[in-house]
Amino acid sequence: MTTSRYDVLGIGNAIVDVIAKAGDDFLVAQGMHKGTMALIDEARAQAIYDAMGPATESSGGSAANTIVGVASFGARAAFVGKVRSDELGGAFAHDIRAANVAFDTKPAQEGPSTARCYIIVTPDGERTMNTYLGAAQDLQPGDIDENAIASAADVYLEGYLWDPPHAKQAFVKAARIAHGAGRRVALTLSDAFCVGRYRAEFLDLIRNGTVDILFANEGELLSLYETADFDAAVKTLRSDATLAVVTRSEKGCVVVTPDKAEAVPAAKIERVVDVTGAGDLFAAGFLVGHSRGRDNATAARLGALAAAEVIQHVGARPLVSLKTLAEQQRLLT
Amino acid sequence: MTTSRYDVLGIGNAIVDVIAKAGDDFLVAQGMHKGTMALIDEARAQAIYDAMGPATESSGGSAANTIVGVASFGARAAFVGKVRSDELGGAFAHDIRAANVAFDTKPAQEGPSTARCYIIVTPDGERTMNTYLGAAQDLQPGDIDENAIASAADVYLEGYLWDPPHAKQAFVKAARIAHGAGRRVALTLSDAFCVGRYRAEFLDLIRNGTVDILFANEGELLSLYETADFDAAVKTLRSDATLAVVTRSEKGCVVVTPDKAEAVPAAKIERVVDVTGAGDLFAAGFLVGHSRGRDNATAARLGALAAAEVIQHVGARPLVSLKTLAEQQRLLT
Numbered sequence: 001m002t003t004s005r006y007d008v009l010g011i012g013n014a015i016v017d018v019i020a021k022a023g024d025d026f027l028v029a030q031g032m033h034k035g036t037m038a039l040i041d042e043a044r045a046q047a048i049y050d051a052m053g054p055a056t057e058s059s060g061g062s063a064a065n066t067i068v069g070v071a072s073f074g075a076r077a078a079f080v081g082k083v084r085s086d087e088l089g090g091a092f093a094h095d096i097r098a099a100n101v102a103f104d105t106k107p108a109q110e111g112p113s114t115a116r117c118y119i120i121v122t123p124d125g126e127r128t129m130n131t132y133l134g135a136a137q138d139l140q141p142g143d144i145d146e147n148a149i150a151s152a153a154d155v156y157l158e159g160y161l162w163d164p165p166h167a168k169q170a171f172v173k174a175a176r177i178a179h180g181a182g183r184r185v186a187l188t189l190s191d192a193f194c195v196g197r198y199r200a201e202f203l204d205l206i207r208n209g210t211v212d213i214l215f216a217n218e219g220e221l222l223s224l225y226e227t228a229d230f231d232a233a234v235k236t237l238r239s240d241a242t243l244a245v246v247t248r249s250e251k252g253c254v255v256v257t258p259d260k261a262e263a264v265p266a267a268k269i270e271r272v273v274d275v276t277g278a279g280d281l282f283a284a285g286f287l288v289g290h291s292r293g294r295d296n297a298t299a300a301r302l303g304a305l306a307a308a309e310v311i312q313h314v315g316a317r318p319l320v321s322l323k324t325l326a327e328q329q330r331l332l333t
Numbered sequence: 334m335t336t337s338r339y340d341v342l343g344i345g346n347a348i349v350d351v352i353a354k355a356g357d358d359f360l361v362a363q364g365m366h367k368g369t370m371a372l373i374d375e376a377r378a379q380a381i382y383d384a385m386g387p388a389t390e391s392s393g394g395s396a397a398n399t400i401v402g403v404a405s406f407g408a409r410a411a412f413v414g415k416v417r418s419d420e421l422g423g424a425f426a427h428d429i430r431a432a433n434v435a436f437d438t439k440p441a442q443e444g445p446s447t448a449r450c451y452i453i454v455t456p457d458g459e460r461t462m463n464t465y466l467g468a469a470q471d472l473q474p475g476d477i478d479e480n481a482i483a484s485a486a487d488v489y490l491e492g493y494l495w496d497p498p499h500a501k502q503a504f505v506k507a508a509r510i511a512h513g514a515g516r517r518v519a520l521t522l523s524d525a526f527c528v529g530r531y532r533a534e535f536l537d538l539i540r541n542g543t544v545d546i547l548f549a550n551e552g553e554l555l556s557l558y559e560t561a562d563f564d565a566a567v568k569t570l571r572s573d574a575t576l577a578v579v580t581r582s583e584k585g586c587v588v589v590t591p592d593k594a595e596a597v598p599a600a601k602i603e604r605v606v607d608v609t610g611a612g613d614l615f616a617a618g619f620l621v622g623h624s625r626g627r628d629n630a631t632a633a634r635l636g637a638l639a640a641a642e643v644i645q646h647v648g649a650r651p652l653v654s655l656k657t658l659a660e661q662q663r664l665l666t
Contacts, residue, residue, distance in 0.1 A: 021652070022429075049427060050427075052427075052431065053431045053432075054391075054401075054427075054428040054429075054432050054650065055391075055393065055427070055428060055431075056389050056390065056391040056426070056648065057389065057390040057391070058387075058390070059387065068387075086420060087419060087420040087421055087446075088420055089525075091388070091390060094382060094383075094385075094387075094388070095387040095388060096387075098385060098386045098387045098388075099386075099387050113420075133566060218552045223490040284538075315389065317387065319354070
């Protein structure tokens with residue numbers, strides 16, 4: 001195994017977030033399920049945008065947010081995802097590169113526009129997402145650069161990649177290359193409804209050893225095992241996964257291995273403004289800690305630190321250096 | 334004089350803000366003058382964007398921000414400004430309409446892209462702006478709808494309109510229509526460097542009665558009269574203007590009439606996050622108070638309230654209802 005060029009390389013849907021505030025009545029009127037992500041077509045995207053209040057645009061995408069978080073910790077990071085060569089695609093590429101992430105996926109020159117996620121933030125800080133995949137649907141196995149994958153210590157993949165038609169093949173190709181090069185593969189289950197769409201395939205990936213590190217929140221885990229019993233789900237997870245981290249919002253997280261299930265508390269915060277990116281940034285902190293050889297509890301505390309930063313402001317990416325925050329708390333030295 | 338359809342109609346450059354944080358060293362390296370607005374061409378826009386950190390995009394434009402503020406107070410508002418029919422132009426139109434502002438200016442179908450303002454926010458909350466005017470340069474007298482202008486109680490114009498080649502003619506046309514219909518014309522001097530570019534013309538507009546209400550900050554006033562003596566400048570202003578409001582950041586403002594110069598304090602705030610939009614929102618509050626027949630001091634307090642809201646978060650438009658804030662403070666009932 002050669003020296004790694006990247007600490008973490010992420011593959012995911014390249015998405016620009018379009019964020020607006022609204023009351024719960026907006027979700028009801030639009031038939032949206034609070035706290036979840038729905039896939040929408042272009043016509044529905046237009047209808048939602050027309051109904052939304054004034055919005056701000058900022059780069060997003062689950063795995064992309066994670067990778068920006070990894071870079072903010074000072075680690076070497078790369079991202080693979082598909083935009084179109086339009087204004088929002090240019091903004092996505094600018095923002096991720098300006099965050100010190102290597103991003104070399106060729107933009108689509110034609111076809112659907114860059115993916116957008118219409119995010120409604122309710123007064124409780126919860127976010128409800130509607131994603132128009134657009135150009136992200138065109139991610140192909142050909143976009144996976146074998147050398148880049150093989151030179152990343154950890155390859156991080158989002159469950160959302162199961163939605164676009166060919167991205168799943170890109171996912172499988174990347175996982176095979178990574179393991180062939182002696183690297184680790186991490187997966188986030190992304191969303192409870194996403195788990196509902198691809199439950200059998202995700203379980204297969206976990207059980208057949210494709211996934212070395214699994215990230216899930218409580219809702220996703222319960223959806224995975226089709227149960228309402230958290231403890232029972234964790235018990236099953238211990239026999240299925242090598243290493244899994246289940247996040248539980250303000251209750252912290254549980255690090256699950258075949259040997260034990262270890263609870264780690266959430267970081268204290270003053271006020272939740274917008275939970276968008278919480279899970280993504282948790283994964284960033286955990287992956288950085290893990291790649292630096294920290295124990296699982298310390299890695300989870302780095303995850304909690306990053307999640308706490310991002311939920312205290314609007315937007316899914318950190319506004320301050322996570323490296324500095326981690327050093328202040330003596331979690332990375 | 335017929336009943337008014339709008340309380341305030343604003344005319345200005347239609348601009349999307351691209352906002353990023355940076356240290357003072359970035360301003361030095363880029364040769365930027367802190368706290369001011371510089372006009373840039375497309376090549377320089379690209380160079381600045383390439384050098385900037387991760388950014389968020391949100392609708393801006395000085396007069397447009399003011400008009401959104403007017404609407405947030407619950408007043409009837411309209412805006413005239415030119416975008417292109419591109420992604421950012423669509424976002425500008427969506428955002429201003431979603432804020433309950435009438436916006437009917439036809440977008441340009443070809444030519445330069447929608448205007449962008451690259452805003453660098455330094456740790457002290459000060460903002461430094463670089464504007465690529467793009468499609469805003471195409472605002473023409475033909476875009477001025479005589480009926481709309483004549484049906485607005487106040488017409489609000491930004492000094493920045495002197496920059497695009499034909500917008501000045503649109504400005505003059507609008508002022509003539511407004512006065513012909515017995516309406517009031519308000520002007521903001523926009524920026525000290527802008528005043529430097531058009532000093533003689535601005536003085537002429539003030540002295541010949543084209544302007545009924547003048548807005549300026551301290552730097553713009555000093556630039557207008559080419560002096561460092563604030564009191565002397567105010568004294569000259571009293572003989573030149575019918576009604577002027579000079580804002581002085583945390584020192585509050587001075588309402589200047591031929592009879593007197595009345596100081597009104599700024600609103601108390603916890604922390605300045607981003608001063609972008611402070612002057613724009615001050616003008617919104619003052620215009621709303623003035624149009625409702627409040628005395629000048631109360632109108633200035635409404636201005637201070639709106640400015641205080643906008644400087645406590647990133648972005649140039651209010652995040653909460655200014656009507657609600659004003660009612661809570663019993664300034665509008």
